[in-house]
């Protein structure tokens with residue numbers, strides 16, 4: 001088959017240009033990325049071989065080889081893993097399928113300086129493309145396990161790449177880099193230098209479970225006796241160490257292959273944990289928290305979990321990758337095992353290594369497995385207790401965590417009944433008490449005013465919308481604190497969580513305000529309220545009839561001090577925001593009618609009452625009732641049912657007043 005030339009997808013091209021012009025100053029990481037891809041490919045092959053007996057693949061000596069040619073200035077990273085088909089190459093290497101790439105590139109263009117750019121790249125990760133930081137030409141020869149023909153891909157990273165069929169290709173993938181000239185000032189080192197290669201592998205890839213071998217060095221070269229610190233740790237007796245002079249050199253294994261989760265916490269440096277995290281998560285930033293776990297006894301397992309320091313792009317997407325890696329006795333058997341972590345902790349990354357599971361277990365069986373369910377529960381508890389500990393001891397970490405993941409964790413209030421109180425306990429909420437610092441529910445309770453019975457909250461689109469809503473007026477006047485809930489999930493869980501520490505959670509925009517009554521109300525106030533009820537009875541009935549298409553009741557309000565009117569929902573009604581949320585999920589819910597509340601202390605309302613008593617048949621009155629209702633909707637950020645009609649009615653009334 002002839003060589004075909006393809007254009008890179010636009011976004012891929014932009015990313016490549018950035019790699020070539022090396023906006024990322026630490027170029028050493030290209031090797032980490034290629035080793036990480038090779039290791040993934042070996043994992044995939046082993047998993048596929050476990051599942052499919054008929055797979056025609058050689059799994060006898062799975063490993064990664066690094067071949068350096070100083071003369072030709074080439075570096076090859078080779079694996080005998082799963083490989084790629086012709087279509088895989090076009091799909092995976094020529095395009096960038098990741099969601100958010102466009103947005104990422106835009107941000108990158110706008111980044112003010114190199115540090116900002118590096119931070120962004122760190123968030124995104126560029127994998128294979130990072131080869132172009134150090135190479136002016138990259139060749140990839142690959143053959144998918146089980147197929148007989150291979151594919152050869154070549155590019156200089158300048159707009160296009162070529163693909164040809166390769167009749168002879170070993171199973172797996174070999175990436176060959178034609179290295180750019182050395183330039184120490186630009187941190188472009190000699191990557192054919194064995195010492196440099198050893199150093200990078202040790203630093204970034206030591207934990208990789210597959211052997212990483214350095215091959216093809218001339219005997220008696222400047223090779224050191226052995227990779228420093230390459231200890232035997234029972235990792236299946238990998239060859240390592242010096243070899244006799246003059247013979248064809250034995251390949252040297254560069255990594256210790258130690259499973260970090262099997263080692264005691266105090267023997268592993270944070271840097272080592274961080275590299276494992278980056279490999280598993282494909283994140284380029286360090287994790288926020290490291291959570292080692294170990295269970296002994298009849299059902300043994302070890303786990304090493306991480307909380308990321310920032311959210312992945314697809315955290316809220318249905319098909320985002322979730323779950324942790326599942327190992328059985330050091331053998332990876334599943335990449336993203338969702339059954340191990342609840343969905344509301346889907347950002348947790350890590351490894352679980354169990355002693356007594358079948359290697360050949362399917363996802364369906366896992367969901368049912370008792371041991372998996374047990375681990376699931378323990379993992380959830382452990383993560384939540386870590387968050388609790390962060391909150392108490394590392395408030396900055398906690399604050400960052402909550403900012404990024406709070407909206408996800410709160411989903412657990414709906415799904416994890418057993419841990420509901422724990423989740424409420426580690427949650428923070430924006431509050432009218434402090435414009436910057438969110439509050440815990442416990443702190444809220446500690447600040448509650450005398451006579452205050454409930455925990456008050458209001459859901460809404462934004463802090464601003466909630467704070468300026470008329471529903472807030474009486475609460476502000478009384479000095480009651482109100483929680484400001486603006487995450488979409490807040491609309492949902494508040495309906496499912498009745499109380500915290502015996503205190504009812506109450507929306508200030510639902511039902512009766514919950515402010516009047518109580519012991520503090522004086523006899524006079526009570527009498528005044530009775531009188532108002534009497535005075536307004538006729539108006540309320542009449543207005544209820546006028547607006548019956550839109551509202552189910554018109555009543556007097558105890559929550560307004562400034563505004564003439566507001567709209568509230570019944571305690572159990574589906575609020576408009578919740579309706580929108582259901583609609584966004586494709587579920588239709590009928591728009592329920594709400595309640596219009598009038599402020600009897602407002603001159604407009606008082607005026608309407610008088611007009612209604614004096615001249616009940618005035619043809620302008622129904623329109624005024626409509627305008628008041630429309631104003632109540634506008635005040636909460638909704639739209640009048642018919643904005644054009646509302647404006648017309650309003651204009652007529654203003655005209656008359658001028």
Ligand SMILES: Nc1ncnc2c1ncn2[C@@H]1O[C@H](COP(=O)(O)OP(=O)(O)OP(=O)(O)O)[C@@H](O)[C@H]1O
Pocket residue numbers: 033037038041079081082083084092093124125126127128129172173282283
């Ligand atoms: N050595 C390899 N063997 C088999 N497939 C590979 C290999 N290297 C890359 N791939 C395939 O190409 C895809 C793209 O690789 P790339 O490194 O660009 O991104 P990634 O590994 O998915 O993510 P990241 O950017 O976080 O590293 C991989 O997901 C994998 O499917």
